[in-house]
Amino acid sequence: MPPLDFKDFQEKLSTHFRPFHRSFQFWVRAVDVYTGYKVFQLRVSFVKDAKKQEEMWEVQHELAAEKIYATCADLGGFFLKIAQIIGKPDLAPAAWVRRLVTLCDRAPATPFDAIQPVLEKELGQSIGEIFERFDVDPIGSASIAQVHRARLRGDKNDVVVKVQHPGVQDLMMTDIRNLQAFALYIQKTDVKFDLYSVTKEMEKQIGYEFDFTREADAMERIKRFLYENNKKRPVLVPRVIRDMVTRRVLVMEYIDGIPILNLGDEIAKRGINPGGKLAAAAKQKILESLTLAYGQMILKSGFFHADPHPGNILICKGSEVALLDYGQVKDLPDKLRIGYANLILAIADNDPIKASESYRELGIETLSNCKDEQNELFKLAQTMFDTKLPPGVVMLQPFAEDSSIKKVAVQAFPEELFSILRTVHLLRGLSVGLGINYSCADQWRPIAEEALVRAGRLKDKGVKSRARQSGFFRRIFSQQ
Structure with missing residues (x-):
C-alpha cells in the first residue's frame, strides 16, 4: 500500500x-x-x-x-x-x-508558476519556444482570467495573452447559486422586480465566458460588423491571433491606451483644464463613439458586447475608444431586438402609451396599484432602458419608497433582456462619471427607425437620411 x-x-x-x-x-x-x-x-x-x-x-x-x-x-x-x-x-x-x-x-493575480502549466498545456509548447518575451507580472487581472503582455518569436508587435485562473469556474457557479437564493428573498421582501430571472441569465452568460474560442469568434464577428457598417469604426476591437486560441488561452493584438477610469488624471497631466471646453469635447467624442457602437450592435445586428464596465474600455490617441474583453456577448432574438427598437422610439418620443405596448411586446409583466400608473410605468422604462436619468432624479435608489420599482412591480422579466438592461446601466454609469447626462434613446432613434423599417414595422420616411445626419451630440449637449 x-x-x-x-x-x-x-x-x-x-x-x-x-x-x-x-x-x-x-x-x-x-x-x-x-x-x-x-x-x-x-x-x-x-x-x-x-x-x-x-x-x-x-x-x-x-x-x-x-x-x-x-x-x-x-x-x-x-x-x-x-x-x-x-x-x-x-x-x-x-x-x-x-x-x-x-x-x-x-x-488578485494567480502566481505565474500556476499559470505557466496552463499556458504550455493549452498551446502545446513551452513559453520560451513560443514567445520572444513574456512579462511574468500580468497587466490586468479580472474575475475569470488575467492578461500578460508578450511578444511572439519573429514578430515586431506586442500581443496580449489571456489565460484562465485554474479552478475558477466551480467557485463562480457556487457564487451565482448563492446569489440566486438571496435574489429570491429580496424580490419577495424589498424590491418588486424579477431578480431571479436576472440571476439565471447571469449564470448562462458567465458560463459562456469560460470558453475563449467562443470569445475569439465573437470578437471577430463584432469587428467585421462594425467595419462593414461604418466608414470609420466607432470603437477599436483587438485582432485575434487565430492559431493561438484554445478554450482557456486567447492571444490577441496589444492595443496601447489608458483605462477610462484614469481619463481625468491623464487630462490634468497634459495641462488641460478638466472642466474646460477641450476636456468636455474629448469626453463627448468618447461617449458618442462608444454609444454609437452599442446602438448599432444592439439594434441593427442584435449581437453585441454585453460588458462595457470601465475596466474594458481604453482611451487611445485622438480620443479613440478601444473595447476589450468579449467574454460576455449576447445574440438577441429578432423579436426582442425589434421590440426594443420600438421601446427606444417610445422613450425618444416621450410616448407612455407606446412604452406600455412595447413592455407587453417584450414580455415584461408589471403590476401596479398607484394612481398614475401609465406615467409611472414610462418613468420605469426610462430608468431601465435609457441612459438619461429621469427629470429630478440624480441617483437611482431602488429601495426608496418613491422609486418606480416600488410603485410598479416587475413580476416577469425575460432573461435575455438582462444583457441590454445591464449594458444600458453601465453606459449610464460611464456618462455620469464623465459628467454628461444624455439620452441614448435620442441618439439611437434613427438606428431604431431603420431597424423597424427593415422589419416592415415602420414606413420609410427619410430614415436613412436622418441616420446619416451629423452633429447629433452637438444638439444634445447644447441642451444641457
Whole structure:
C-alpha cells in the first residue's frame, strides 16, 4: 500500500470543502449587510428632521460600503462582477461607488508558476519556444482570467495573452447559486422586480465566458460588423491571433491606451483644464463613439458586447475608444431586438402609451396599484432602458419608497433582456462619471427607425437620411 501523501490529502480535502466555506462566508456577510439596513430603516423612521436623516443615511452607507467592499475583495470571483454592476454613480449610494469602483479589473493575480502549466498545456509548447518575451507580472487581472503582455518569436508587435485562473469556474457557479437564493428573498421582501430571472441569465452568460474560442469568434464577428457598417469604426476591437486560441488561452493584438477610469488624471497631466471646453469635447467624442457602437450592435445586428464596465474600455490617441474583453456577448432574438427598437422610439418620443405596448411586446409583466400608473410605468422604462436619468432624479435608489420599482412591480422579466438592461446601466454609469447626462434613446432613434423599417414595422420616411445626419451630440449637449 503506497504511503499516504498528507499534503495531497489536505489539498483535496480543502478543495472539497471550499464551496461550503465560501457559501458560509457569503451568507454571513450578506445577512449582516441586509439586517444592518433593515434595523437602520426602523431607527431612522423615528427621526423627523430631513437633514439629520440624510446625515444618518450617509453614515449607514459608509458602514455598508466597507462590508460590501470586503466581501467582494476577499471572495473575489463572481463578486468582483457584482461590484462592477452595483458600483456605478447612478445606481448605488456615493459611499458604495467610492469603494467599489476601485475593484474594476483588480482581481488578485494567480502566481505565474500556476499559470505557466496552463499556458504550455493549452498551446502545446513551452513559453520560451513560443514567445520572444513574456512579462511574468500580468497587466490586468479580472474575475475569470488575467492578461500578460508578450511578444511572439519573429514578430515586431506586442500581443496580449489571456489565460484562465485554474479552478475558477466551480467557485463562480457556487457564487451565482448563492446569489440566486438571496435574489429570491429580496424580490419577495424589498424590491418588486424579477431578480431571479436576472440571476439565471447571469449564470448562462458567465458560463459562456469560460470558453475563449467562443470569445475569439465573437470578437471577430463584432469587428467585421462594425467595419462593414461604418466608414470609420466607432470603437477599436483587438485582432485575434487565430492559431493561438484554445478554450482557456486567447492571444490577441496589444492595443496601447489608458483605462477610462484614469481619463481625468491623464487630462490634468497634459495641462488641460478638466472642466474646460477641450476636456468636455474629448469626453463627448468618447461617449458618442462608444454609444454609437452599442446602438448599432444592439439594434441593427442584435449581437453585441454585453460588458462595457470601465475596466474594458481604453482611451487611445485622438480620443479613440478601444473595447476589450468579449467574454460576455449576447445574440438577441429578432423579436426582442425589434421590440426594443420600438421601446427606444417610445422613450425618444416621450410616448407612455407606446412604452406600455412595447413592455407587453417584450414580455415584461408589471403590476401596479398607484394612481398614475401609465406615467409611472414610462418613468420605469426610462430608468431601465435609457441612459438619461429621469427629470429630478440624480441617483437611482431602488429601495426608496418613491422609486418606480416600488410603485410598479416587475413580476416577469425575460432573461435575455438582462444583457441590454445591464449594458444600458453601465453606459449610464460611464456618462455620469464623465459628467454628461444624455439620452441614448435620442441618439439611437434613427438606428431604431431603420431597424423597424427593415422589419416592415415602420414606413420609410427619410430614415436613412436622418441616420446619416451629423452633429447629433452637438444638439444634445447644447441642451444641457
